[in-house]
Amino acid sequence: MGVMKFTEDHEWIRVDDPVTVGVEATVGITDHAQTQLGDIVFVELPEVGRTVAKGGEVAVVESVKAASEVYAPVDGKVTAVNAALADEPARVNAAPEGDGWFFKFAIAAPAQLDGLMDADAYHAFIEGTG
Amino acid sequence: MASDPLGPCARTPLYDLHVARGARMVPFAGFEMPVQYPTGILAEHHHTRSAAGLFDVSHMGQLKLEGTEAAAALETLVPGALRDLSIGRVRYTLFTDADGGILDDLMVTNAGDHLYLVVNAARRAHDAAHLAAHLPAAVRLVPLDDRALLALQGPAAVAVLGRLAPEAAELRFMAAGPATIDGIAVWVSRSGYTGEDGFELSVPADAAVAVAERLLAAPEVAPIGLGARDTLRLEAGLCLYGHDIDTTTTPIEAGLAWTIGKRRRAAADFPGASVILDQLANGPPRRRVGLRLDGRAPAREGAAIEDDAGTPLGTVTSGGVGPSAGAPIAMGTVAAAAATPGRAVRAVVRGRRLPATVVDLPFVQHRYHRG
Structure with a gap:
């Protein structure tokens, strides 16, 4: 069974096998994040092969109003990016947790996933900050 | 919401209307x-x-200047030829300082028995103090804090307003006059900040919701x-203001030489005239x-503009x-030698040098109703 976890910076990370070092996860921004940002007009994606530590800046999402950083939810290495966002950044608005994914990530320390929020905790978090 | 994250911000008369329509409210200029x-x-x-x-542009400052010498007095603070402004005409002008910098930009209307001014929200207090400090006693400054300001903009604006106030639809670009909407007295200018045809309506604060709802009831209006x-x-x-122009930019650098009246150039009698007229004659830096x-x-x-070799341009x-x-698209200030349409430059964004081209303004053609 896969798991989906969430960060306080409004990224999600989905992984089919949450225990194996090097397993590939998918990362994007949450529906709450895209709602707050509004119309997204550009996404700057990382280079494949780049290694990023948990909390490190890994992508930038630009709405009409402003640019916002996207941070790595856990330590890992970028293995693929969603090239479709170059021509269709609005996919992030339309399907933030589907076609609007940002990049795939080989996870270096699966135990870090335990420190992230599950869906219920994340929803409680955004209610509290909303 | 548990607390008010916006702090002690003022609200316009349309605040509840915005919230009811699902607006996201943000603090802006207080x-x-x-x-x-x-x-x-x-x-x-x-x-x-x-x-x-x-x-809703009710955050902008509205005020009037009363007294027969109002236009002459205001001319001592701006390079616009306001004494020549006909009744019912609107002019865009600038408060300049002794160094030729821009203190604010504003709209001035000759309303017959007074001048009607609209200034930037963030400069309301500054401009009121500036006027109070420099106007002679015979000119009275009256803040119009009991008025809201609405802008109806777009190609359908004239049809919408024409149904409610036919007299307003007769105005041409940069003209203004009184009108009534459902019996409410409004002051209408054919002007705006979108490049489209449209109107700005100064409305009594207590009638602002009624006028706004009447306009929003039109199927063309959102x-x-x-x-x-x-x-x-x-x-x-x-x-x-505060971004493309401020006290470090002159009207010439800003491409606003057209706001300086011919008579004012000859007389050189406005703040910063020596700097501004020198730049007009010899070119700005x-x-x-x-x-x-x-x-x-x-x-x-804030993004740096460079040439192909990495030399800073602006x-x-x-x-x-x-x-x-x-x-x-962007606007920026660059070294005069680089301010040529077609010139290839780079804009530096997060360390990346993005190719860009200097182009003529505007990016989208104005569609004003010049009559």
Whole structure:
């Protein structure tokens, strides 16, 4: 069974096998994040092969109003990016947790996933900050 | 919401209307203002260009100057030829300082028995103090804090307003006069900040909701927030005070030489005239330009502008996407030698050097009703 976890910076990370070092996860921004940002007009994606530590800046999402950083939810290495966002950044608005994914990530320390929020905790978090 | 994160912001008379329509409210120049409604900035932008948008711009400062010497007195603070302004005409002008810098930009209307001024929200207090300090006793400054200001902008604006106030639809661009909407006395100017045909309506605060709802009831009209107001004015190449122009830019550098009246040039009798007229004759060191970027990434305010060799040329002063232009666009000030349409430059964004081209302003052609 896969798991989906969430960060306080409004990224999600989905992984089919949450225990194996090097397993590939998918990362994007949450529906709450895209709602707050509004119309997204550009996404700057990382280079494949780049290694990023948990909390490190890994992508930038630009709405009409402003640019916002996207941070790595856990330590890992970028293995693929969603090239479709170059021509269709609005996919992030339309399907933030589907076609609007940002990049795939080989996870270096699966135990870090335990420190992230599950869906219920994340929803409680955004209610509290909303 | 447990607490008010916006702090002690003022509210316009339309605050409840914005909230009821689902606006996201943000602090702006000391007011809680709608940045967007649920349809979002892009949809609001396109709606304004294709139909009509209603903007609450009540945060802007409205005031009047009374006294027979008002125009002559105001001329001592601005380079515009206001004594020559006919009754019912509107003029865009600038408060300048002794160094030729711009203290604010404003609209001045000859309303017959007084001058009607609209100044930037963030400069209301500054401008009122500036006027109070320099006007002679015979000229009375009256703040119009009991009035709201609405802007109805877009190609359908004239049809909408014409149904409610036919007299207003007869105005041409930069003309103004009184009108009534459902018995409410309003002051209408055919002007705006979008590049589109449209109107600005000064309304008694206690009638602002009624007028706004009447306009919003028209099928062509949607409420538009500050987010789209910014993308619309950027495409129209219109300056935003505190960003594209400020005390470090002169009217000549800003491309606003056209605001300096012929008589005022000859007389050289406005603040900063020596600097400004020297730049007019011999060229300014830098100029405001438009930039169109090649890719999709926008360059925002503060981004450095360089030439191909990496030599600094200037800075982006406003930038983002142009929804109608279909590309990232920006305005910036660059060294005068580089301010040539077609010139290839680079905008530095997060360390990347994005190819861009200097282009003529505006990015989207104005569609004013010049009559």
